[in-house]
Amino acid sequence: MRRLVIVGASLGGLRAAQSARTAGHDGGIVMVGRESHLPYTRPPLSKELLKGTQEIEDSALAVGELDVEWRLGVPATALDRERRRVHLADGTDVPYDRLIIATGCRARPWTGPGATLAGVHTLRDLEDAVALREALRSSGRLLIVGAGFIGCEVAASARELGLDVTLVDIAAHPLLPFGPELGERWAAMHRDHGVDLRLGVGIAALVGRDGRVSRAELTDGTTIEADAVLLALGSVLNTDWLAGSGLELNPGVVCDATLTTVADPDILAAGDVAAVPLALAAGAPTRVEHWTTAAEHGQLAGRNALLDPADRSAHTTPPYFWSDQYDAKIQALGCPALAERIELLEQTPEGDRWVAACVAGERMLGIVGVNAARRLPWYRRQLTSPPPLAQVRDELAADPKRLGAPAEASA
Amino acid sequence: MKVHVDMNLCQSHGECVAVAPDIFQLGDDDLLVWQEDVPDDRRADMQEAANACPMMAIRLED
Ligand SMILES: Cc1cc2nc3c(=O)[nH]c(=O)nc-3n(C[C@H](O)[C@H](O)[C@H](O)COP(=O)(O)OP(=O)(O)OC[C@H]3O[C@@H](n4cnc5c(N)ncnc54)[C@H](O)[C@@H]3O)c2cc1C
Numbered sequence: 001m002r003r004l005v006i007v008g009a010s011l012g013g014l015r016a017a018q019s020a021r022t023a024g025h026d027g028g029i030v031m032v033g034r035e036s037h038l039p040y041t042r043p044p045l046s047k048e049l050l051k052g053t054q055e056i057e058d059s060a061l062a063v064g065e066l067d068v069e070w071r072l073g074v075p076a077t078a079l080d081r082e083r084r085r086v087h088l089a090d091g092t093d094v095p096y097d098r099l100i101i102a103t104g105c106r107a108r109p110w111t112g113p114g115a116t117l118a119g120v121h122t123l124r125d126l127e128d129a130v131a132l133r134e135a136l137r138s139s140g141r142l143l144i145v146g147a148g149f150i151g152c153e154v155a156a157s158a159r160e161l162g163l164d165v166t167l168v169d170i171a172a173h174p175l176l177p178f179g180p181e182l183g184e185r186w187a188a189m190h191r192d193h194g195v196d197l198r199l200g201v202g203i204a205a206l207v208g209r210d211g212r213v214s215r216a217e218l219t220d221g222t223t224i225e226a227d228a229v230l231l232a233l234g235s236v237l238n239t240d241w242l243a244g245s246g247l248e249l250n251p252g253v254v255c256d257a258t259l260t261t262v263a264d265p266d267i268l269a270a271g272d273v274a275a276v277p278l279a280l281a282a283g284a285p286t287r288v289e290h291w292t293t294a295a296e297h298g299q300l301a302g303r304n305a306l307l308d309p310a311d312r313s314a315h316t317t318p319p320y321f322w323s324d325q326y327d328a329k330i331q332a333l334g335c336p337a338l339a340e341r342i343e344l345l346e347q348t349p350e351g352d353r354w355v356a357a358c359v360a361g362e363r364m365l366g367i368v369g370v371n372a373a374r375r376l377p378w379y380r381r382q383l384t385s386p387p388p389l390a391q392v393r394d395e396l397a398a399d400p401k402r403l404g405a406p407a408e409a410s411a
Numbered sequence: 412m413k414v415h416v417d418m419n420l421c422q423s424h425g426e427c428v429a430v431a432p433d434i435f436q437l438g439d440d441d442l443l444v445w446q447e448d449v450p451d452d453r454r455a456d457m458q459e460a461a462n463a464c465p466m467m468a469i470r471l472e473d
C-alpha cells in the first residue's frame with residue numbers, strides 16, 4: 001500500500017495517521033481537513049474553554065513529528081471510487097490506495113424565523129466556541145435551545161460565569177438518551193443551580209432588534225428575553241461529499257467490525273461518522289458520538305488500513321462517554337440509549353455518587369454514573385457483551401468497594 | 412522510561428486503566444495512582460495509554 005488518504009483532520013483522523021505510522025507505514029499519508037486548524041479536542045469547547053479555565057492552545061492535540069502532508073482548509077467535495085480519487089473544493093484531486101473517512105458531524109441547523117440574527121450561536125468548532133465565549137462575556141441572559149449534552153454543559157458553564165440561563169427542550173426531560181427515569185435528577189440538578197428549565201416546549205421564532213437577537217417566542221406562547229441564543233439541537237453527519245459514491249450512508253458510513261466499509265475493502269471509516277456493529281446493540285451498525293470511541297476507531301483504522309481485509313481486527317471496546325456539569329462528573333458505558341428501563345445499582349447514603357444500570361429485557365446494556373469514576377473499571381469488564389442484570393447484582397453484592405448496598409439504593 | 416500524569420488535568424476517565432491496569436489504577440476517592448517507572452518494553456502500551464487519555468494528561472519521558 002503506497003498512499004493512505006485520511007479525510008477529516010480531527011481526533012479520529014489524527015489517531016489514524018499516528019497509528020499507521022506506528023504500525024510501520026512508510027508510504028505517503030495525506031490528511032484533508034475542512035478546518036484550517038491542526039487537530040484539536042472538542043470537549044473543552046463547552047466546558048473549560050467557555051468558562052475561561054483553559055485557553056485555545058490547551059485544546060490542541062499533540063501532533064509531534066508526525067510525517068503527513070496536511071491539506072487543511074479545503075473540504076473534500078466528492079469521492080470517485082472507480083478512479084480512486086478524492087475531489088477537493090480547490091479543484092484538485094487526491095489519489096489514494098486506501099482511504100479513511102473521519103469527517104464527523106456538524107451542529108444540526110435550525111431554519112426557523114430569526115435563525116440568522118446576530119447573537120444566535122451553534123457549537124461544534126473552535127470558532128463557534130470562541131464566538132460563544134465572547135457572547136457570554138458580554139451578555140447577561142443566555143437562552144439555550146436543546147437540553148442534550150452540549151446544551152446542558154453550556155448551561156452549567158454559563159451559570160458558573162453568573163449568567164441568567166433559560167434552557168428549553170421540547171422533550172419532557174433533559175439528557176433524554178439516558179432515559180426518562182433519570183430525567184428528574186438532571187432537571188433537579190439544573191434547577192438547583194438556578195437554571196430556568198422549560199420542558200415540553202420548543203421555539204417558534206427568534207426576534208431581533210437592529211439585526212441582533214433580543215427575544216424568543218416559544219411554542220406555548222411565552223416569550224424569553226435573551227442577549228444570546230445557543231441552538232443545541234444535536235448533530236448531522238458530514239457525509240454530503242460521499243453522495244453518489246455508492247457507499248452505504250445510513251445510519252452513518254456503514255462498516256463491519258474492522259471499520260471497513262461494507263461496500264469497499266479499500267475504504268475504512270472512524271469516529272462520529274462511522275456506523276459499526278456493536279455487540280451491545282445485537283450487532284446492529286451503530287454510530288457513537290463519543291471522544292474515546294473516535295480515538296479508538298482512529299487508532300484501529302490506521303492499523304487496519306495497512307492490512308489485507310482478512311487480517312484486520314475488530315473494534316470491541318464498549319462505548320464510554322463523560323459529561324461535566326457543575327460538580328457532577330457524569331459517565332456512561334455501553335448503550336444507555338437502547339435501554340428499556342433504568343435501575344439504580346449503587347449509591348452513597350448522601351446520594352451524591354451513584355451508578356444506574358441501563359437494561360433491556362434481563363440484560364444490562366450500559367451504565368450511567370455520577371461521581372463514581374472508581375467504579376467504572378469494574379463495569380467496563382462486565383460490558384464487553386450484555387451481561388444478565390441478576391448476575392451483575394449478585395457480583396455487586398459481594399463487592400466490598402460498591403458505593404452503597406443495593407438495598408439502600410432506590411431510584 | 413518514566414510516566415508522568417498531570418493531576419491538574421487528569422479527570423479519572425480511566426482510559427489508561429483500561430489500556431494498562433497493571434500500571435494505572437483508580438484508587439478510593441477516584442484519584443489515579445500509577446507506577447512512574449515503567450520498563451522500556453512497555454513503550455507501545457504507554458503510548459497507547461497517552462493517546463487514549465481524553466485530558467492529554469499523560470506524558471512519557473525516556
Ligand atoms: C462542544 C462539544 C463537547 C463535547 N464533549 C464531549 C464529552 O464531554 N465527552 C465525549 O465523550 N465526547 C464529547 N464530544 C464529542 C467528541 O468531541 C466527538 O465524538 C469527536 O470529536 C469525534 O471525532 P471525529 O474525529 O470522529 O469527528 P470530528 O471531531 O467532528 O472531526 C471531523 C473533522 O472532519 C472535518 N470535515 C468535515 N467534512 C469534511 C470534508 N468534506 N472534507 C474534509 N474535512 C471535513 C470537520 O471539519 C472536522 O474537523 C463533544 C463534542 C462537542 C462538539
Ligand code: SF4
Nearest residue numbers: 421422424425427464
Ligand atoms: S486516561 Fe487520563 S484522565 Fe483518565 S485516568 Fe488516565 S490519566 Fe486520568
